[in-house]
Structures are given as C-alpha cells and as structure tokens.
Amino acid sequence: MLLVPFAAVLDPALYAHDHPRIAGIPFFVWYQFAWVLLAAGITGVVYLLRYRER
Amino acid sequence: MEIAVFVFLFALITAVGLFAGRWRAGDLSQLDEWALGGRRFGSFVTWFLQGGSIYTTYAFIAIPALVYGSGAIGFFALAYLIVAYPVAFVCLPPLWRVSHERGHVTVSDFVKERFSSTTLATLVALTGIVATLPYLALQVYGIQVSIAELGVPVEVSLTLAFVILAGITYVSGLRSAALIAIVKDVLIWITVLVAVIYIPIRLGGYSHVFAQIGPAKRNLHPSEFAGYSTLALGSGLALFLYPHTITGSLSSSSDRVIERNCVFLPLYTIMLGLLAILGYMAIVAGVHPTAAYGDNSVIPALFQKMFPPAFAGFALAAISIGALVPASIMAIAAGNLFSRNIYRELVTHPPSPATETRISKLTSLTVKIGAVAFILAVPSTYVVNFQLAGGVWILQTLPAAFLALFCPWLDRLATIVGWVAGMALGTYLLVDTSFQSSTYAFDVLGIRARLFIGLVALGVNLAVVLTGSALSSLLGGRRRRPLTAQGPTASPT
Numbered sequence: 001m002l003l004v005p006f007a008a009v010l011d012p013a014l015y016a017h018d019h020p021r022i023a024g025i026p027f028f029v030w031y032q033f034a035w036v037l038l039a040a041g042i043t044g045v046v047y048l049l050r051y052r053e054r
Numbered sequence: 055m056e057i058a059v060f061v062f063l064f065a066l067i068t069a070v071g072l073f074a075g076r077w078r079a080g081d082l083s084q085l086d087e088w089a090l091g092g093r094r095f096g097s098f099v100t101w102f103l104q105g106g107s108i109y110t111t112y113a114f115i116a117i118p119a120l121v122y123g124s125g126a127i128g129f130f131a132l133a134y135l136i137v138a139y140p141v142a143f144v145c146l147p148p149l150w151r152v153s154h155e156r157g158h159v160t161v162s163d164f165v166k167e168r169f170s171s172t173t174l175a176t177l178v179a180l181t182g183i184v185a186t187l188p189y190l191a192l193q194v195y196g197i198q199v200s201i202a203e204l205g206v207p208v209e210v211s212l213t214l215a216f217v218i219l220a221g222i223t224y225v226s227g228l229r230s231a232a233l234i235a236i237v238k239d240v241l242i243w244i245t246v247l248v249a250v251i252y253i254p255i256r257l258g259g260y261s262h263v264f265a266q267i268g269p270a271k272r273n274l275h276p277s278e279f280a281g282y283s284t285l286a287l288g289s290g291l292a293l294f295l296y297p298h299t300i301t302g303s304l305s306s307s308s309d310r311v312i313e314r315n316c317v318f319l320p321l322y323t324i325m326l327g328l329l330a331i332l333g334y335m336a337i338v339a340g341v342h343p344t345a346a347y348g349d350n351s352v353i354p355a356l357f358q359k360m361f362p363p364a365f366a367g368f369a370l371a372a373i374s375i376g377a378l379v380p381a382s383i384m385a386i387a388a389g390n391l392f393s394r395n396i397y398r399e400l401v402t403h404p405p406s407p408a409t410e411t412r413i414s415k416l417t418s419l420t421v422k423i424g425a426v427a428f429i430l431a432v433p434s435t436y437v438v439n440f441q442l443a444g445g446v447w448i449l450q451t452l453p454a455a456f457l458a459l460f461c462p463w464l465d466r467l468a469t470i471v472g473w474v475a476g477m478a479l480g481t482y483l484l485v486d487t488s489f490q491s492s493t494y495a496f497d498v499l500g501i502r503a504r505l506f507i508g509l510v511a512l513g514v515n516l517a518v519v520l521t522g523s524a525l526s527s528l529l530g531g532r533r534r535r536p537l538t539a540q541g542p543t544a545s546p547t
Contacts (some may be wrong), residue, residue: 002140009133010283016126016274024261028273032132033327039136040320043143047313 001046005039057204059367060374064218067237067375071222071230085159085390085411093154093305097314099232100306104315105322106235106379107302108293110189111196112441113326114242114373119349121333125271127278128330133286135323138293143316145456146294147309152459154309160387161300162395165454169466172399177473178451179395182297183421185448186388188440189296191425193381198429199347200370200377203354209430215374216426223382223422224415228305231382238379241372243325245357249369250328253360257338263331266338280503281493288509292449295456297387298380332356381422389418442492443484446508450476453519461523468522476515483507 008014015031022030095103113131121128149164158164162182166175197215222230254260264272274282293299303312336352341359344351357369393413398405405413450473458464483494484507493504 002143005136005140006287009136010287012133012274012279012282013276016276016279018269018273021261021264024259024264026264026272028126029129029264029327029331032129032136033324035136036132036320036323036327039139040317043139044317046143047317050313051310 001042004042005035008035008038056363056367056370057206059364060204060371063241063368063371063375064215067234067378068218068222070233070237071218071226073233085393085407085414093307095232095305095311096307097311097318099236100302100311101315101318102235102239103228103232103305103383104299104302104319106231106238106376107298107383108319109322109326109376110380111193111373111377112189113329114376115196115199115350115353116192116441117326117330118333118336118353119351121330122336122343122352123349125267126274127282128333129327130282130285130289131330132323132327133282134289134293135320135326137287137290139316139320141291142294142303143313145459146300146303146312146316148459149300149455150304150306150309150312153304159304160297160390160394161295161451161455162391165458166395168458169454169464169469171466171470174454174466174470174473175395176399177470178454179391181447181451181473181477182391183388185444186297186384187421187424187428188444189298190381190384190388190421191428192441193377193384194422194425194429195350196377197374197381199351200354200374202344202347203351203358203370204367212426212429215378216422219378219381219385220419220422223385223418227415228301228383228386231379231386232305234375234382235379238372238375241368242376245369245372246325246328248361248365249332249357253332253335253339253356256360257335263335263338267334271334271337277504280505284506284509285493288449288506288512289445291452291512292445292508295448295451297391298384301383301387301390329353381425385418385421386414388421389414389416392417439489443481443489446480446484446492446511447477449508449512450480450515452512453516457516457519463523463527464519465523465526468519468526471522472515472517472519475518476511479514480507480511483511 009032015028017027020027117128117131149161152158152164156163156167158167160179160182162175162179165178166172169175194212194216198212201212201215222234254263257263294303306312306315332353336356339356339359341352341355343349343355354370354373357366361369393405393410397413397417398410453464453472454469458469484492487494487507492507494507494510495502495504496510
C-alpha cells in the first residue's frame with residue numbers, strides 16, 4: 001500500500017497537464033497537492049491497521 | 055520599523071533558547087541529554103523538531119527561487135516529499151528500536167555494530183559530515199539573504215546571528231532547537247498563510263497569477279520528465295539519511311511517535327507547496343532579484359515589496375529563525391558524528407561521556423564557524439550547488455544505514471566497495487558538470503535523458519553491494535546475526 005504514492009507521482013507524464021483546472025490552478029500543481037494529503041492518509045491507514053492487529 | 059520587529063523577534067528566541075536547558079532538565083554533560091534531549095520528546099515536540107529539521111532554508115528560499123527561475127521543475131519538491139514519508143515510515147522505526155536498545159546516538163554507531171566494521175562506520179560518518187556542511191552553509195546563507203533585504207550591513211548581522219546560534223546550541227543542545235522550533239513554526243505559519251492569502255488578493259487572484267505565467271514555466275516539458283522523477287525519488291530516499299533528520303527521529307520517545315509523525319508531518323509539505331507557488335507570484339509581482347543573491351533573493355524581495363513594513367520585518371525574521379533551527383540541529387548532528395565515530399577511534403582509551411559531550415559541543419561550534427566562513431568566502435551560487443552535491447553523497451549511505459536493517463545477509467566488504475563505487479561515480483559526474491547541475495545527460499537504449507546523478511550512483515552502489523553479498527554467501531561467508539531490537543514492539547509486521 002505504501003508503494004501507491006510512488007506510482008502516483010514518479011511518472012510526471014501522468015499529471016504534467018494544464019487541465020482540468022480548479023479555481024484557475026493547473027492540474028500539475030493541484031494533483032501533487034492532493035497526493036500530499038492522499039499519501040499521508042494511506043500512511044495513516046497502514047499505521048492503524050498495524051496496531052489493530054495487536 | 056522593519057528592523058525593530060526583526061530585532062525584537064530575535065531577542066525573543068534567544069531568551070527561549072537559553073531557557074531551554076532547564077526545560078525537562080537532565081544532566082547536560084551526558085551526550086544523550088545534550089544531543090538527543092534525553093530521548094524523551096513526544097509526538098508534539100517531535101513534530102516541531104522534525105518539521106524544523108526537514109523544512110529548511112532550502113524550502114523557504116531555494117525552492118521558490120527555482121520555481122521563479124526555471125518554472126514547474128521546482129515542484130519536484132512536492133513529489134519528493136510525497137515519497138519520502140513512506141520511506142521514513144518503513145525505515146526509521148526499526149532504526150529507532152535498535153538505537154534505543156543499544157544506546158546508539160548516530161547512524162554510524164549502528165553501522166559499526168551491525169557490520170562489526172570501524173572502517174564502514176567511519177566512512178558513513180565522514181559522508182554525513184561532508185554532506186551536512188554545505189547544507190548548514192545554506193542555512194546561514196538564508197539568514198544572510200533575509201538580513202541583506204533589510205539593508206543592514208551583512209558582516210555585522212551575520213556575526214550576530216552566528217553568536218546567537220552558537221550560544222544557545224552550546225548551552226542547551228537539542229532542547230533549545232526543539233523549543234525554538236515551536237516559536238519558529240508559529241512565525242512561519244503566520245507568514246505563509248498571510249502571504250498566500252494577501253499577496254494573491256493584491257495580484258488579482260490565483261487564476262490571474264497562473265494565467266500570467268507562460269506555458270513553458272507553468273508545466274513540465276517532456277524532456278524534463280526523467281530528471282523530475284529521478285530527482286524526486288533520489289531526494290526522497292536521501293532525506294532521512296541526513297544526520298540532522300536522523301537526530302530529530304532518534305530523539306523521539308518511541309517508534310510509534312515516529313510513525314505517527316510520518317502521517318502528520320506532510321502538513322508542512324502543503325506549506326512548502328504554497329511557498330513554491332510564491333515563486334510564480336514573484337514573477338507576476340515584477341520582483342527583480344538583487345545582483346548579489348540572484349534568484350534566491352526573490353522571496354525576501356517579494357515580502358518587502360508586498361507587505362507593510364512591520365509585517366515584512368516579521369516575515370524576514372521568520373525566515374531567518376526558520377534557518378536557525380535546522381542549522382542548530384545540523385551542527386549538533388555533525389558534532390555527534392565526529393565525537394562518537396571519528397574522535398573515539400583516534401584515541402586509545404574510550405573517552406568518558408562528559409569528554410564525548412565536550413568534543414561534540416566543540417565540533418558543532420567549529421562546524422558553524424566553518425559555515426559562516428564558507429558563506430563569506432565562496433560565491434553564493436556554489437552554496438546551492440554544493441548542497442546538491444551533498445544529496446548525491448549522502449544517498450550512497452543507503453545500503454549501510456537502511457538496507458542493513460532488513461537484509462541480515464549484507465556483506466561488510468561488499469557494502470564498503472559499493473560505497474566507494476557510488477561515491478566515485480557520483481563525484482566524477484558532479485565534477486564533469488563542474489558542480490553546476492545535479493542531473494546528467496545519459497544515453498539509455500538510444501534515448502537521451504537527464505537523470506539525477508545521485509540515483510544513478512546509488513544504482514551502481516546497490517549493484518555492487520548485492521552482487522558482492524551474493525558472492526560472499528555462495529562462497530560460504532560467515533552468516534551474521536541480524537542486529538534488530540528484541541523488545542516487545544520489535545516483532546516484524
């Protein structure tokens with residue numbers, strides 16, 4: 001699961017686009033902002049799963 | 055007015071730093087106490103401390119300058135921090151557990167015991183110190199750029215900033231860095247939030263800002279893709295190998311604190327992204343970089359131009375204090391490496407804990423004097439370039455520091471030879487670009503692509519380490535007892 005963020009951001013061809021925009025912010029920029037939060041969320045889920053098992 | 059606010063804030067943090075020695079007081083002549091704050095920092099303090107050691111002048115000055123000068127490539131900083139935390143989440147907790155159980159203060163302590171090799175430990179320690187020095191110099195440079203924007207004579211104010219930094223670090227150690235980190239964060243967050251709301255309002259909104267930026271700077275060119283992703287991956291792997299980020303982690307009170315922080319630290323990454331966008335705003339606002347500091351002066355110049363004087367003073371003080379915290383942690387980390395892993399090996403009798411702490415303190419002081427001298431003597435463009443070189447070098451310690459945690463079969467000799475190969479190739483390629491770039495044009499399967507030098511060197515390094523280790527176990531090399539913590543939280547998941 002922790003590998004998902006790697007797949008999401010390590011190939012810029014996936015997201016080096018201008019559109020769609022949100023509030024005038026290019027896709028390239030807001031996609032990466034979104035992944036900062038998503039990646040932190042994934043780490044959080046892994047953390048919870050790890051300690052629930054105990 | 056600007057200067058008054060600036061001076062007031064600096065006086066405030068000096069008082070905080072000197073007071074810090076009494077906070078949760080321990081015996082400051084012990085290295086654990088001075089250098090790791092007694093390993094008692096909980097989630098809250100560790101969050102500030104790690105935030106203070108990861109998000110540095112590099113984020114406040116160099117990244118926005120890169121966006122201002124070169125455009126979208128500067129956003130690799132977001133991608134690299136996105137991948138850095140999963141790496142930290144996997145590697146740092148096991149390192150913390152071993153270090154806690156065996157009393158390691160530096161990563162070289164771990165390497166020395168894991169490989170039973172003083173040579174490898176010394177190599178890792180030297181790499182750490184050499185990679186940290188330009189990073190530390192970059193922090194001092196950040197303070198210099200901010201002060202210069204206020205129009206104060208640079209030599210005088212730099213000396214003053216240095217005395218403050220050296221004084222509080224020497225007296226209170228990591229505790230002062232931790233307390234100042236809290237104050238610094240309040241100042242920085244206020245500055246960034248005001249900047250990303252107030253400046254776009256004055257410039258006509260975000261869509262207007264982005265509309266003013268040409269497509270070439272607003273987006274990556276396909277030829278930049280390979281450089282972007284290798285820089286992001288390489289920097290992401292390197293981030294938590296730096297002695298100062300490891301010091302921040304080892305000072306926490308448990309491995310779970312580190313894991314939780316990997317979830318919450320990315321909040322700072324949002325801040326870094328917002329700062330990167332300020333690089334675009336500087337273009338739209340028509341800020342002109344100064345001749346002396348080039349693109350690196352655009353953020354201080356933007357604040358100076360857009361904010362009322364009192365708040366500009368506040369913002370510039372925030373950036374300077376934001377550089378003091380990592381500078382202090384870096385100096386402490388370099389001091390520890392020297393006293394534990396170099397000085398100790400040079401003397402015949404193991405030094406007493408008190409002597410060790412004294413050597414650490416003196417080294418951290420020397421390192422800071424070195425950084426200021428470096429800044430005053432060397433042209434500023436080199437400061438940033440040597441910092442990039444530091445990233446290439448520190449990455450070569452990955453097999454010894456991280457891989458060794460998970461692979462009990464890693465061979466000592468193979469790891470040493472891998473390090474030599476990685477360092478040699480990395481340095482050769484850096485020299486070939488005259489230290490002007492951290493990427494290098496390679497021909498891969500007929501396609502010409504610019505790749506991050508550090509990652510290429512790490513590839514060669516890993517190839518040597520893995521082949522060598524495989525050969526050694528085939529030839530019946532001694533199997534090594536894996537060095538992992540035995541405590542109740544240590545069971546693998």
